[in-house]
Amino acid sequence: MIRTFTKYYLFLVCLGISTGVLPHNLHAQSLGTIQGNIQSPNGEPLANINVALQNTSLGSSTNDQGSFTISNIPAGNYTLVATSIGYTARKQNVSVKAGETTQLNLQLNESAQQLKEIEVSGQADRYKVDVPSPTLRIKTPLLEVPQNIQVINREILQDQQIFDMLEGVSRNISGVTKLEHWDNYARLNMRGSRIAPFRNGMNVQSSWGPLAEDMSMVERIEFVKGPAGFMMANGEPSGFYNVVTKKPTGITKGEATLTVGSFDTYRATTDLDGKLSEDGRLLYRLNLMGQTKGSHRPYEYNNRYTVAPVLKYQIDERTSITAEYTYQYAQTGPIGSAYVFSANGYADLPLDFTIAEPNMDPSTVHDHSSFLILEHQLSENWQLTGQVAYFNYEASGSSFWAGGVNEAGDLQRTVSIWDALNVGKFGQFFVNGEVQTGGIKHRILGGLDLGSKRYIADWNQTVNLNGSVPFNIYNPVHSVPMDSLPQFDRSRSLRQRAGGNILSQSYSGVYVQDELHFWEDRLRLTLAGRITSSTDNQYGSETDETKFTPRAGLSVSIDPQTSVYALYDQAFVPQSGVDVNGTAFDPITGNNIEAGLKKDWFDGRWNSTLAVYQITKNNVLVNDPDNINFSTQLGQTQTMGAEVDVRGEVLPGLTLVWNYAFTNSEITEDTEEANIGNPVPGFAKHLTNGWLNYRFSNVLEGFGLSLGYQWQVDRTTWSWAGSTGQEALPDYFRLDGSLSWQSEKFNVALNVNNILNEYLYSGSAYSSYYYWQTEPPRNFRLSLGYKF
Known part of the structure; x- marks a missing residue:
């Protein structure tokens, strides 16, 4: 009874906040610009001064003449912060108006000590x-x-x-x-x-x-x-x-955080940001993370570390180049050990039940990614951006699955090798600009996309872990001898072992978009088109597709803080393979019709969005009723829904994230008439989430309370061929909360998840049995952070 009341109470509280009509000031929505000069007390221009708008990610720095420009600023009131080592920080209130340039002239005084850094974020917004x-x-x-x-x-x-x-x-x-x-x-x-x-x-x-x-x-x-x-x-x-x-900001600052938690969780992070040259042209950002984490299930763990350095060099006042590299390492037990299997329905086993063994070799992942980004300001209104990226992902390990389980609970545990290599190469070049034709302003976007992906894997070696002794889920015994554990053959290269397990895609796309502004920006019409060519190869079957996809959108300002919009857009999904006659499959075509209402409240402190949509997917593959080993292309699905999102500071000190979605996705065409109207797997018909955070002022200044929930109603499962049962998933409700305290430099937070200690899971029917994954019971995380 208490849990049910809690669900509805939190839902109604968030709904009331999101739909209430609260006093507000008009908040302009178009863009403006701030230009200015910064000088020393004796009138000399100051170069390389960091200039930022508090509570936003917008900023710039001064050139050799002490001048700066911040463009593309949503109209409204801001606090501008100017900082540099050796000078006292300066704050200045500034008002930005739509379509106008605001001029500022500031003076910075020298400081006897290094600046105390100003955090460019605040409670509001x-x-x-x-x-x-x-x-x-x-x-x-x-x-x-x-x-x-x-x-x-x-x-x-x-x-x-x-x-x-x-x-x-x-x-x-x-x-x-x-x-x-x-x-x-x-x-x-x-x-x-x-x-x-x-x-x-x-x-x-x-x-x-x-x-x-x-x-x-x-x-x-x-x-x-x-x-x-x-x-x-x-x-x-x-x-x-x-x-x-994260990218360099040009502001010298750092933060370190230590976290401990349930299931032997230990984690440390460091975020360093600053300048590598005195002239402020060479900037850096370095993020480090190390973690060891267990699980609510025995013999499971997830140990990770991340190294992510970024360098940015301002070649001149118009051109910059950014180089970014990320290395992520992960070590876990066999992949898939979180799955639980039973022939008697969901959730008939303890929350901490596992099919894993304590003495199996770990699975490891090495993930490398790198970006190189060049940005050049062609003129005051035009900018060119180019970036290339390389991804390389290598995995070595094994995976669990069930070869079968009976009603008595005898489970056949199968373990397969899981070695994989995933390589991606990408390039993008695009230009943004604005031109005026008569009384119409055009905001232009055009560019070129290139990409190549290749994934190869060896999962061909499989062994039965049970041997002659069955593993009974109702009386589990974890005692596989070392000499009975799988010994996989890795003497040949991964490419040789993968055989036909190769998936690759290469694509190129050219697009152009014109956003036309009418009636002093009260009405905006977006017209766009894209031509995409794609070559896909899946398990030896190759397809080549070229598709033109149009886009049309309309946005109208009802008043300076409210807009309504409508959108029509298309996408396509290439499909490999052939039907029984050897005819290649056409790509899936997708059409999206969407309309919505967006509104800023309380002078832009919080925002609400209401959207309704319909997505139709054609050429969906369905089972061939006359040839069970083939598919045929006569399917269609349709998804309709409505969404509400609210986020921001709804009352002084009270920030909120709240959302609700109604989703209905079903089969509308199929070779089997009985399937028409059936739900498409993988969604919840009703889904709502909320997170409330209140930060005290005055007597309890610095203390904060948070409470949040997740609620899913009418969940659908996967639909696997040959499944004999489709037992429905139960509704899902999870309650989380936190207590925190923060000062200028320190912060402490205690988060408790799944406060009601519910048995939470997701899963599906598969063949003649069910499988599912459980989430942790009530658990905590305690973190301590320091900013410097």
Whole structure:
């Protein structure tokens, strides 16, 4: 009774906050510019002064004449902060108006000691982001973009103590579900299908890998819902998420954090940011992480470390080059050991049940990635960006699965070798600019995308771990002798062992987008098109496809803080293979129709987005009813839904992330008429999440309280061929909270997850049995941080 009341109470509280009409000031939504000069007390220009807008990621630095420019600023009121070693910091309130340039002249006094660093973030707006990262290429404020784009910033990740993409990231975005995973590989679904992982604007999706990003190196995560021709076309029309890594800011600062927690969790991170040259042209950022972490299941662990250095060199006031490298290492037990199997339905085994063995060799992953980015300001209104990236992922280990289990609980544990290599090469070149034709302003984006991915794996060697003695799930005995453990043959190269287990893709895309602004920016019409060519090879079957995908969007400002939008966009998904007659399959085509309402409240302190959409996917493969070993291309699915997202400071000291999504995804065409109307696997029809954070002032200044929940209703499972049962997954409810205290330099946080100690899991029917993965019971994380 208490748990049920808690669910509905939290839901209603967040719903009331998100829909209440609260007093607010008008907040302009178009862009403005700040230009200025900084001088010493005797009138000499000061070069290499860092200039930033507090509570945003916008900033610049002064040139040799002491001048600076900050462009593409959403209209509103800001605090500008000017800092440099050897000078006393200066703060200045400034108002930015739409379409105008604000002029500032500042003076900095010399300081006898090095500056005490000013943190460029504050309590207000700490969960709200107004502009997309440069890696999304578009220069339009999120309030004006004709699409639902939601951003998880670093403050949310820190408050929730999220370690990597496998944890609570999905709770912060409407309609996103995390499906079962294989240890270090994240799979997120949204709007009826899997969404592609991007990093810094590069589509890095592969069958397995790259390794799920550790949050120590992440600045923000951007969820783009629906197709987006300015980023991709050859992917699922449900959208993608873009992980943006930390870059140098030019401000000398550092932070170290130590964390301990349940299941023998020990973690340390360091974030260093600053200058490597006195003239401020060579900047650096270095993030380090080390972690050892156990599990609520015996014999499971996840030991990781990350090294992520970044260098940025400002060649001149118009041109910069950035080099970034990331190395991630992970060591776990056999992949898939988190799965539990039973012929008698879900959750009939203890929460800590495991099929793993204590003496099996670990699985290891070495993940390398590197970026080289060149940015050049062609003129005041035009910028050229080019970047190349290389990804190399190597895995060596084994994986668990079930060869079968009966009602008495006798389980056949199979262990397969799992060695893999994943290589990705990417290149992007794009230009942003603005031109005026009569009374119409054009915001232009155009560019070229190139990419090549190749994945090879050996999972061909499989052994039965049980031998002649059955492993009974109701009376488990973990005692496999060392000489009975699998001994895999790695004498040949991985390429030789992989055989036909090769998946590759190469693609190229050319796109152009024109955002036309009418009636003093009250109406914006987006017209775009993209031509994408893709060559896909899956297990020896190759297809070549070229597709044109159009995009049209309309955004209208009802008032300076409210906009409505409509969007039509397309995507396509290449498909390999042939039907029984040898005819190659056409690609899946996806159409997205979307409309929404966006609003800033309380002078932009918090924002709400309401979106409705319909996605139709054609040419979906279905089983050939006359030839069970083949597929045929007569399928169609349709996903419809509505989403609400709220984030920001809704009351003084009270910040909120709240969302709700209704999703209905079903089969609309199939060779088997009985399948029409069946749900598409992998979504929850009703999904709502909330996270409330209150930071005290006055007497309890520095103390904070947080409470959050995840609630999934009417969950669907996978639909595997040959499954004899489809027992429904139960509803899912999880309650989390935290206590914290922070001062200028120190912060302490205690997070408790799954406060109600629920038995939480996800899974599916498979063949004649069920499988599922459990989440941890009630657990804690305690962190101590120091800023310097």
